[in-house]
Amino acid sequence: MKRMMSNIGIGVDIGGTTIKFGVFTKEGELLAKEEIPTRKEQNGELIPTDIQNQIEKMLLEGQYTREQLIGVGIGVPGAVTDDGIVNKCVNLGWGVLPIEKIMAEKLGTTVKVGNDANVAALGEYWKGAAKGYHSMMLITIGTGVGAGIIINGKPINGAHGAAAEIGHIPIIEDETQLCNCGKKGCLEQVSSATGIVRVAYKMMEQYNIETILSDKKDGISAKDIFDGAQKGDKLCSMVAEYVCRSLAKGMACAAGIIDPECFLIGGGVSAAGEYLIQLLKKNYTDCYW
Amino acid sequence: MKRMMSNIGIGVDIGGTTIKFGVFTKEGELLAKEEIPTRKEQNGELIPTDIQNQIEKMLLEGQYTREQLIGVGIGVPGAVTDDGIVNKCVNLGWGVLPIEKIMAEKLGTTVKVGNDANVAALGEYWKGAAKGYHSMMLITIGTGVGAGIIINGKPINGAHGAAAEIGHIPIIEDETQLCNCGKKGCLEQVSSATGIVRVAYKMMEQYNIETILSDKKDGISAKDIFDGAQKGDKLCSMVAEYVCRSLAKGMACAAGIIDPECFLIGGGVSAAGEYLIQLLKKNYTDCYW
Numbered sequence: 347m348k349r350m351m352s353n354i355g356i357g358v359d360i361g362g363t364t365i366k367f368g369v370f371t372k373e374g375e376l377l378a379k380e381e382i383p384t385r386k387e388q389n390g391e392l393i394p395t396d397i398q399n400q401i402e403k404m405l406l407e408g409q410y411t412r413e414q415l416i417g418v419g420i421g422v423p424g425a426v427t428d429d430g431i432v433n434k435c436v437n438l439g440w441g442v443l444p445i446e447k448i449m450a451e452k453l454g455t456t457v458k459v460g461n462d463a464n465v466a467a468l469g470e471y472w473k474g475a476a477k478g479y480h481s482m483m484l485i486t487i488g489t490g491v492g493a494g495i496i497i498n499g500k501p502i503n504g505a506h507g508a509a510a511e512i513g514h515i516p517i518i519e520d521e522t523q524l525c526n527c528g529k530k531g532c533l534e535q536v537s538s539a540t541g542i543v544r545v546a547y548k549m550m551e552q553y554n555i556e557t558i559l560s561d562k563k564d565g566i567s568a569k570d571i572f573d574g575a576q577k578g579d580k581l582c583s584m585v586a587e588y589v590c591r592s593l594a595k596g597m598a599c600a601a602g603i604i605d606p607e608c609f610l611i612g613g614g615v616s617a618a619g620e621y622l623i624q625l626l627k628k629n630y631t632d633c634y635w
Numbered sequence: 636m637k638r639m640m641s642n643i644g645i646g647v648d649i650g651g652t653t654i655k656f657g658v659f660t661k662e663g664e665l666l667a668k669e670e671i672p673t674r675k676e677q678n679g680e681l682i683p684t685d686i687q688n689q690i691e692k693m694l695l696e697g698q699y700t701r702e703q704l705i706g707v708g709i710g711v712p713g714a715v716t717d718d719g720i721v722n723k724c725v726n727l728g729w730g731v732l733p734i735e736k737i738m739a740e741k742l743g744t745t746v747k748v749g750n751d752a753n754v755a756a757l758g759e760y761w762k763g764a765a766k767g768y769h770s771m772m773l774i775t776i777g778t779g780v781g782a783g784i785i786i787n788g789k790p791i792n793g794a795h796g797a798a799a800e801i802g803h804i805p806i807i808e809d810e811t812q813l814c815n816c817g818k819k820g821c822l823e824q825v826s827s828a829t830g831i832v833r834v835a836y837k838m839m840e841q842y843n844i845e846t847i848l849s850d851k852k853d854g855i856s857a858k859d860i861f862d863g864a865q866k867g868d869k870l871c872s873m874v875a876e877y878v879c880r881s882l883a884k885g886m887a888c889a890a891g892i893i894d895p896e897c898f899l900i901g902g903g904v905s906a907a908g909e910y911l912i913q914l915l916k917k918n919y920t921d922c923y924w
Binding site for chain 2: 428480481495497498502503504505506507508509510511512513514515516517519529530531595598599600601602603604605606607632633634
């Protein structure tokens with residue numbers, strides 16, 4: 347028996363480890379999802395065909411016709427211009443790649459490609475925590491600090507696809523080490539999951555205060571630090587305070603440039619929840635209107 | 636004899652001291668200009684009628700019919716939302732004022748209102764230094780530090796009309812005095828014309844180096860400092876370097892948020908020309924990709 351002939355869209359999230367696929371109704375209801383490994387060999391040149399094959403497979407499995415597929419949206423972990431051209435994606439091995447055009451030709455349907463944080467922001471704007479807002483900035487605190495900006499329903503991609511790179515704004519005044527990007531003093535150096543741990547090790551050396559972090563033989567995680575801070579551990583609290591002050595300053599800089607209606611915090615570190623939010627709010631109010 | 640029946644637009648720039656008017660062809664050619672004093676008494680409530688009267692007068696003088704006037708554009712020195720509502724304009728005494736609606740009713744034509752820096756940016760984008768670019772940020776360094784952002788032909792106003800307030804992003808780490816805005820560490824505190832002079836006095840006290848600034852009996856200006864720096868005065872050079880480093884950091888923060896295709900520098904201090912540009916470029920490259 348054939349499914350009803352309603353239209354579907356397919357969303358693709360290309361990550362460094364897996365590529366995730368979702369089949370959606372036009373209203374955004376998830377009908378099916380699958381994932382495949384990201385084959386990064388040969389500078390990631392197998393990826394477009396892998397995506398094509400997986401989509402063909404899911405169309406078959408769901409008994410969808412070509413005509414039912416109204417479009418494919420793809421999120422890429424790198425810079426993407428307004429024209430859907432990837433402008434370097436180190437994680438996948440891609441240089442400059444007109445991925446929107448390539449995938450549209452392969453799939454014979456409309457394809458839209460965006461930076462993964464931007465399309466995540468678009469999702470939150472359409473169906474998630476920013477529903478009802480006109481403009482917003484999503485900040486994801488994970489291994490790095492990424493962001494997506496939506497203004498009046500549209501993502502801000504930037505002239506080189508490098509908008510919303512809040513992780514690399516230079517606001518850490520006394521930084522001595524280089525960031526992965528080659529510059530010094532990037533927000534990410536203290537406010538990403540890895541940055542938070544770095545700050546903790548630095549402060550442990552600098553202050554010599556008794557802390558529950560000393561017991562962590564297998565290494566410290568950002569979660570350990572926020573857990574410790576919430577339990578009243580002094581060193582953890584100092585780290586959390588410094589990290590949130592830096593993040594709040596970054597948010598204040600963003601507010602001074604685009605004045606969004608709201609900020610959303612996502613990524614692994616956002617699991618620290620209300621404690622993190624309150625620390626951010628306090629520090630944000632302290633340095634911005 | 637009647638003028639040819641070509642269409643015209645009128646541009647109005649409301650400043651703290653004067654209101655400037657320009658009659659333009661649809662192509663942006665200036666046909667006539669005049670100015671009147673800004674009457675700020677009674678919380679600026681005379682201003683809308685003053686503007687109306689002046690426009691009526693200029694239409695008469697130019698023998699333009701009502702039908703020839705296709706619209707009026709107004710720049711306001713304060714926050715303006717997407718809907719043309721002024722959201723506080725301290726300089727004029729205005730609070731929240733639906734100025735676009737008020738002026739459209741008074742004039743019986745289409746009226747568009749924007750923040751003055753935003754509409755200045757729009758002008759540079761259409762006819763000026765940013766012609767041909769898709770996105771840009773204009774930074775004006777005068778008494779304060781203001782800015783206007785254009786992305787794909789549209790100004791970014793912000794949720795509260797407070798976008799492009801680069802003068803108030805908190806990036807001066809060791810600031811001890813309060814900014815006019817009530818917070819501490821705003822870019823404007825060191826990089827506006829008044830900020831530059833403040834930095835000079837501070838450094839003169841701190842370093843006790845011989846400088847041509849000591850001879851200025853009637854007070855120092857930002858121009859004196861940049862002139863001195865270009866002539867090799869050591870203290871002036873130190874001030875210029877610090878000011879440009881701060882400004883470049885602010886620009887790098889803006890680039891990390893919106894990734895514009897180009898920056899434009901305007902305002903009185905931009906008279907320092909190529910010297911200023913080179914110092915900014917050097918410091919910008921130092922802290923951003």
